[in-house]
Amino acid sequence: MTHTIEFPQSGASRPKAQTMLEVRGLNGWYGESHVLHDVDLTVNKGEVVTLLGRNGAGKTTTLKAIMGLLKSRSGSIQFNGTELIDMPAREIAKLGVGYVPDDRGIFGSLSVMENLLLPPQVAEGGFDLHAIYELFPNLQERLDSYGNKLSGGEQQMLSIARILRTGALFVLMDEPTEGLAPVIIHQIGHTVRRLKKAGFTILLVEQNFHFARKLADRHYIVQEGKVVDQFRNDEIAGNLEKIQGYLGI
Amino acid sequence: MFELLGIPPQALFGQVLLGLINGSFYAVLSLGLAVIFGLLNIINFAHGALYMMGAFVSWMLLTYLGIPFWFALVISPIIVGALGMVIERTMLRPLHELDHLYSLLLTFGLTLVITGVFQNFYGVSGKPYPIPAALSGVMNLGFMFLPIYRGFIIVMAVIVCFATWFLIEKTRLGSYLRAATENPEMVSAFGINVPLLVTLTYGFGVALSAFAGVLAAPVYSVNPVMGNDLIIVVFAVIVIGGMGSIMGAIIGGFSLGLVEGLTKVFYPEASTTIIFIIMALVLLFKPSGIFGREV
Numbered sequence: 001m002t003h004t005i006e007f008p009q010s011g012a013s014r015p016k017a018q019t020m021l022e023v024r025g026l027n028g029w030y031g032e033s034h035v036l037h038d039v040d041l042t043v044n045k046g047e048v049v050t051l052l053g054r055n056g057a058g059k060t061t062t063l064k065a066i067m068g069l070l071k072s073r074s075g076s077i078q079f080n081g082t083e084l085i086d087m088p089a090r091e092i093a094k095l096g097v098g099y100v101p102d103d104r105g106i107f108g109s110l111s112v113m114e115n116l117l118l119p120p121q122v123a124e125g126g127f128d129l130h131a132i133y134e135l136f137p138n139l140q141e142r143l144d145s146y147g148n149k150l151s152g153g154e155q156q157m158l159s160i161a162r163i164l165r166t167g168a169l170f171v172l173m174d175e176p177t178e179g180l181a182p183v184i185i186h187q188i189g190h191t192v193r194r195l196k197k198a199g200f201t202i203l204l205v206e207q208n209f210h211f212a213r214k215l216a217d218r219h220y221i222v223q224e225g226k227v228v229d230q231f232r233n234d235e236i237a238g239n240l241e242k243i244q245g246y247l248g249i
Numbered sequence: 250m251f252e253l254l255g256i257p258p259q260a261l262f263g264q265v266l267l268g269l270i271n272g273s274f275y276a277v278l279s280l281g282l283a284v285i286f287g288l289l290n291i292i293n294f295a296h297g298a299l300y301m302m303g304a305f306v307s308w309m310l311l312t313y314l315g316i317p318f319w320f321a322l323v324i325s326p327i328i329v330g331a332l333g334m335v336i337e338r339t340m341l342r343p344l345h346e347l348d349h350l351y352s353l354l355l356t357f358g359l360t361l362v363i364t365g366v367f368q369n370f371y372g373v374s375g376k377p378y379p380i381p382a383a384l385s386g387v388m389n390l391g392f393m394f395l396p397i398y399r400g401f402i403i404v405m406a407v408i409v410c411f412a413t414w415f416l417i418e419k420t421r422l423g424s425y426l427r428a429a430t431e432n433p434e435m436v437s438a439f440g441i442n443v444p445l446l447v448t449l450t451y452g453f454g455v456a457l458s459a460f461a462g463v464l465a466a467p468v469y470s471v472n473p474v475m476g477n478d479l480i481i482v483v484f485a486v487i488v489i490g491g492m493g494s495i496m497g498a499i500i501g502g503f504s505l506g507l508v509e510g511l512t513k514v515f516y517p518e519a520s521t522t523i524i525f526i527i528m529a530l531v532l533l534f535k536p537s538g539i540f541g542r543e544v
Contacts, residue, residue, distance in 0.1 A: 089434070
């Protein structure tokens with residue numbers, strides 16, 4: 001893979017890195033059960049960062065907590081210097097945080113076009129429909145179909161596409177490859193790279209380690225609701241056994 | 250003139266017209282219930298009392314302030330709709346997380362309170378409301394005489410039903426509403442104020458019932474219990490049409506009114522029970538209702 005050469009993350013550029021998301025001591029609960037334990041993580045502007053971990057490790061819950069969809073949470077989540085911990089999801093979205101949930105969140109009773117136009121614009125500079133069709137040609141052919149008639153891959157693309165319209169430049173993406181065919185996974189990988197190039201910052205939850213290592217700048221390992229380790233992408237090769245141990249692969 | 254099964258055509262057309270008028274009220278009322286049930290998951294038992302309030306506010310506007318029917322047609326739904334929004338914010342919202350049964354009981358209780366308050370001030374006898382001058386008189390359709398105001402009710406009900414359908418199915422606001430019905434969490438994650446949407450939706454559904462009340466004032470007497478019998482039939486209509494289904498409410502409302510009218514002609518003994526017989530059959534063979542989605 002040579003694409004990393006186009007986007008150097010060398011030591012020289014790192015001090016300039018601007019923190020976009022800073023999570024400190026994040027705790028979260030589902031009812032009585034304490035599921036996130038002092039999660040710390042940082043995402044810099046322009047980075048693709050993954051949360052890796054086994055099923056049930058707390059990756060999805062971490063994204064939900066950041067998005068404001070986990071009702072009971074404490075600690076600190078700063079986004080561009082704004083504290084999110086007490087904000088409802090709708091306010092967080094308006095700050096320019098896009099959310100692509102693990103179930104894709106497509107509205108089955110709405111057409112593809114209606115799904116696409118649903119999220120209100122939160123900032124200038126979002127993709128126009130033309131740019132979206134260019135990125136996802138399949139969607140253009142299915143604009144009048146209802147959301148529940150789409151294949152899993154089409155739903156995933158729609159879920160990403162509708163965020164791109166809003167102008168949100170920070171995207172929380174929850175397992176975009178789950179349950180999809182290799183050819184679709186490849187297309188989604190291509191999309192994530194395009195977005196990075198276009199200046200998007202992405203926090204990606206993944207179980208597919210091979211997918212993640214081709215895209216991300218850094219990786220956090222999540223286990224039992226804690227961040228237990230982290231690696232830059234260039235450290236992966238030297239720590240492969242350790243990481244495979246964490247992920248059970 | 251021809252006769253059908255020994256029924257004179259005047260009687261037949263008369264009952265068809267009455268059926269369509271009743272159907273107009275069923276349609277507008279069940280539409281409001283469907284809109285509310287769709288997003289809020291609340292069975293709004295207070296709908297009949299709010300319909301009565303719509304008629305009463307219209308009567309008060311005329312009696313105390315001299316405000317005529319045409320203005321009442323707009324003002325009364327706004328007043329009663331605003332009251333609905335207050336009810337949603339202060340009473341229904343805290344029950345949001347609980348079982349349906351709580352909001353059903355609350356709205357049932359509200360019905361008793363509202364009806365009781367109006368009975369206390371106005372008694373049970375009806376207050377007359379004149380048909381607006383521009384709509385009085387009859388029109389000769391050739392095969393029957395149509396009282397103009399009754400034709401007006403049907404036309405207004407069709408317009409309001411179509412406008413509501415259009416708003417929900419074809420506009421951006423409507424797509425928010427349908428999306429929030431399906432997955433409110435996701436809608437809020439896009440930056441849309443779902444609690445506000447819920448309040449406005451309840452207010453809108455209530456305003457529809459008040460609108461029906463204003464239309465009803467000149468034909469039925471305005472009295473505190475006028476919504477009680479109607480609301481039971483309207484519940485049967487939405488069960489038949491499919492809970493929360495917009496089309497089910499509209500088509501179900503008009504056609505069941507018509508069926509009721511025809512039953513009065515051909516087998517009068519069954520006219521008050523026919524809708525409930527249909528409801529029982531629908532519940533037996535397609536419990537989600539004719540237009541309802543299978544769960």
